[in-house]
Each structure stands twice: as C-alpha cells, then as structure tokens.
Amino acid sequence: MPEGDSIKRIANAWSDFTDERLILTSPQGRFSGEAARLTGSKFTSAEAHGKHLFLEFEHQQFIHVHLGLYGRFLWHKRGATPEPKPTTRLRAVHEAGMVELSGPTVCELITPARKQLIHARLGIDPLRPQDSIKTLLPWLQKSSWPIGKTLMEQSKIAGIGNVYRAEILFMLGVNPWIANKDVSKDNWNNIWLLSQELLSNGVTVGHIKTTTPNLPPPVTLPPTVTLPTVMPQAYVYMRTGEPCFSCSTPIEMVEFYSRRLYYCPNCQNVKTLNV
C-alpha cells in the first residue's frame, strides 16, 4: 500500500531498531554484498521523503528503498525466526525482532551525496513539517499542467499517489483538468492542508481512509442522499459506475497520463469544462 503515509509508517516502525547492530542478509541474492558489508553496523535512524525510505547506519551509510507497486515489509515479533523466503531481498534480524523486505523497485546502499541527489529531485512532502506549499507557489502560478498531473508528480509534491490524488480533488470539488495557474492561492493552501490531514490520518490508522466523519466532502449533500452506515475507504477511488455519495451521479474513470483517474463529473465540474 505504498503512498507516502505507508512509507512514513514504515520509517516509524524501523525506530524500534535504533542503536541496534543488525544481522543483514539477502536470501533472494540481489542485495547480498551490501547486506554482508552492513552486518554488524549500528542502525541509527529511518527517514521518509515521499515514497522513498532511507535507513541510516553508522559511518553515513544509507539503504535507499522504494517499494514500487509490489514491495512489502513484513514484520516478525521478537523471537519469531521463520525460514527466510527465497523472494526476500533484505532480511534484518536483531533482539527486538525481525523484518523482511520483498519486491522493492529500489533497494541500494548509497552515500550521503547520492542521498542528497535523491532529495533534490523530490518535491515538498505533506508529512515533512519543514515543507510548505509556499515554496511551490511561484511555479504553480505559471504552470499550465493540469492539477491532476501535478498532484501525482513526485518531483513537485512527494508522497501523494493515485488514491489520495483522486480523493483530494473530489473532496475539494476540483476539476482534475484545470491548469495549475488557474487554481487560486487559497485553493492551493486548502489542497496542501487537506493533503497533510489525509496522509497524517493514514499514518495513524495504518491504511488509506479518506471517508472519516471528521473529513466529510465539502460538497453539500442533498437531503435525498443518505450516506451508507458503513463508509467505504474512499469517495471516488475504484468506484467507477457507482453513485457519488454527494450527488448520486455515477463516478467516472479515464486513463490520464498512464494512470487511472477517478472523479465525480458533477461535483468536480468536468462536463462544463473540457475533458
């Protein structure tokens, strides 16, 4: 489930290993040399930037991980020592437990210089307290990119993926095709605040759930529409053809820059503009 909230949660989980000397192996083989070199080094900290994870070991050694679509961390309790799965890229063992990483797009041992390069190509992250939409506004107010593309562009905003993109635009009633420069500064601030709120909530609850009672869609509910007693995880994501919770119009889906984009054509004013 790799959007930014998941990576932040994984970074938090790694803090259990802080100051421990780990035994690292790579049953799958593609990280064997690096695992052997790091074994016995003290793990010092974990950091998330967007969907990228950095595991720091003493002497400024970093493991850079990107889960991609299939990558998973599997945590084992203290004392549990299951047989290593042959697909495990990285296995880390110490007294407090064990973790296995499988299927990542990226798992590499990097220097501080390379880490800096990776940060430099990533945009502002709603989960990083030091980041602000203010630094991106000058570019946004000149850009003709559709906002639906911008929210997914990791070099501009890091951590939002296909689920949060669809949900943020729906919750604020924004047409995904509208140009960045046609979105007001106030609306960018609202998008940023909502991103922070939704991703933080994802870190807390452990999965993406945008449909909490505290975060209703801003669209006014007609009196004839009743929300289901048990709300699903999302308002529009993966709900093609089902009625919008706000206006009952069927949710639509199109291919958009090689990814699927879900939206309510009515609440997000798609018909009255272009598609």
Place this chain on the structure above:
DNA sequence: TAAGTATGTTAAG
C-alpha cells in the same frame, strides 16, 4: 483454487 488487478518506479530496448 485460479485468475485478474493494484495505492509505482526503474532500466532495458
């Protein structure tokens, strides 16, 4: 039980 699909990115061609 099998088949299909997905919250993503990289590198080969």
Place this chain on the structure above:
DNA sequence: TTAACCTACTTAC
C-alpha cells in the same frame, strides 16, 4: 515504449 519487480487482495469458477 515495454518489461520487470513478484505481494496481497478481490472476483470468478
């Protein structure tokens, strides 16, 4: 542009 990564969940049979 396409294949690779090779998990976990949902749906079909």
